[in-house]
Amino acid sequence: DQQVKQNSPSLSVQEGRISILNCDYTNSMFDYFLWYKKYPAEGPTFLISISSIKDKNEDGRFTVFLNKSAKHLSLHIVPSQPGDSAVYFCAARVGGSNYKLTFGKGTLLTVNP
Amino acid sequence: EAGVAQSPRYKIIEKRQSVAFWCNPISGHATLYWYQQILGQGPKLLIQFQNNGVVDDSQLPKDRFSAERLKGVDSTLKIQPAKLEDSAVYLCASSPQGADTQYFGPGTRLTVL
Numbered sequence: 001d002q003q004v005k006q007n008s009p010s011l012s013v014q015e016g017r018i019s020i021l022n023c024d025y026t027n028s029m030f031d032y033f034l035w036y037k038k039y040p041a042e043g044p045t046f047l048i049s050i051s052s053i054k055d056k057n058e059d060g061r062f063t064v065f066l067n068k069s070a071k072h073l074s075l076h077i078v079p080s081q082p083g084d085s086a087v088y089f090c091a092a093r094v095g096g097s098n099y100k101l102t103f104g105k106g107t108l109l110t111v112n113p
Numbered sequence: 114e115a116g117v118a119q120s121p122r123y124k125i126i127e128k129r130q131s132v133a134f135w136c137n138p139i140s141g142h143a144t145l146y147w148y149q150q151i152l153g154q155g156p157k158l159l160i161q162f163q164n165n166g167v168v169d170d171s172q173l174p175k176d177r178f179s180a181e182r183l184k185g186v187d188s189t190l191k192i193q194p195a196k197l198e199d200s201a202v203y204l205c206a207s208s209p210q211g212a213d214t215q216y217f218g219p220g221t222r223l224t225v226l
Contacts, residue, residue, distance in 0.1 A: 004155070032213055043117070043204055043217030044156070089155050098168045099144065099213060103155030 003027045004092050006104035014112055019077040021107050023090030026071065030102075031095035035064060035075050038087045038106070047088070048075070052095075080111045115139065117218035119205050125224045131193035134221045138187070138207030144168075145182055146215060147190050148204040156204055162188065163210070195225045 005024045013019045023033075031052040036044035050057040050064045050073065057064050063076045077084055090104040118137040126132050138145050143164050148156035159178065161169040164185035173180070177196070182188040192199055202222050206215040 006155075034213065036217075041219065043206070043219050045217065046214045049213065091155075093213065098161060098163075099208065099211075099215075100158055100161060100169055101156075101215065103157070105153065105155050 002104075003030075004090055004102050004104040006088075006090055006107050008107050009105070010108040010110070012110045012112060013080050015082055016079045019075075019080045019084065019109055019111065021075040021077075021088050021090075021109065023073045023075075023104055024071060025073075025092050027092070027094065027102075028071070029094045030092040032093040033064070033066065033073050034091045034093075034101065035062075036089040036091060036103075037084075038089065044089055077109075080109075082111050082113050085109055085111050117205055117207055117216055119203075119218035119221055121221055122219065123222050123224075125226065126195055128197055128225050129194040131191065132195055132223060133189050133191045134203050134205075134223075136188045136190070136205030136218060138205070139216055141209065142207035142216070143185070143210035144208045144212075144215075145188050146206040146208075147180055147188070148206065150202045150204055150220070152201070159190070192223075195223075197225050199223060200225045 034049040035047040037047045038044040066073045087106040089106045091101040145162045147159045150156045159173045162182040180190045202220040204220045206217045208215045
């Protein structure tokens with residue numbers, strides 16, 4: 001039972017354009033969501049997060065949008081840069097839990113120069 | 114600030130052999146996590162420690178996997194005996210107590226032949 005779904009295994013965009021990575025979830029008890037970025041042969045690194053009491057969080061070129069009614073969140077990268085090429089994981093946490101994260105399968109983003 | 118350290122980075126063993134992985138979390142981080150990431154999947158939590166106590170080991174295959182965190186600092190994860198399906202990257206992460214963001218090490222890539 002996959003509670004966090006990233007349905008696009010890969011995405012390719014041109015440098016300077018917007019990258020939009022999507023994530024859907026099924027567990028209505030999730031109240032905190034995170035995006036992690038992973039380069040080959042490295043561990044995931046935290047990118048940005050959002051609480052369920054918000055619908056948008058922005059940090060520089062990265063913005064995460066949360067639509068609770070649709071159980072959907074998205075990560076926008078504007079403008080995209082070649083160094084953004086990596087695997088992006090969406091993760092979610094159940095409220096009041098022991099901070100256990102459930103991860104999606106990831107989306108490979110390739111930004112072409 | 115030093116990151117999460119893991120060793121070895123790579124390990125190749127025959128099935129039915131045993132193997133151990135080591136993790137040293139970020140100094141002062143009370144919570145330590147071990148994840149298994151199979152190729153093409155997101156990280157899956159195996160076990161979570163709070164200081165030297167186990168918080169969640171519900172997804173740890175206890176017939177063959179064991180983990181300990183003596184003295185509440187570094188940790189070891191052991192597999193005995195290994196199976197082919199244990200081939201994966203084993204990630205260690207840590208976080209300050211009560212924090213949502215987890216910091217990952219580079220992982221150990223295990224290949225079971």
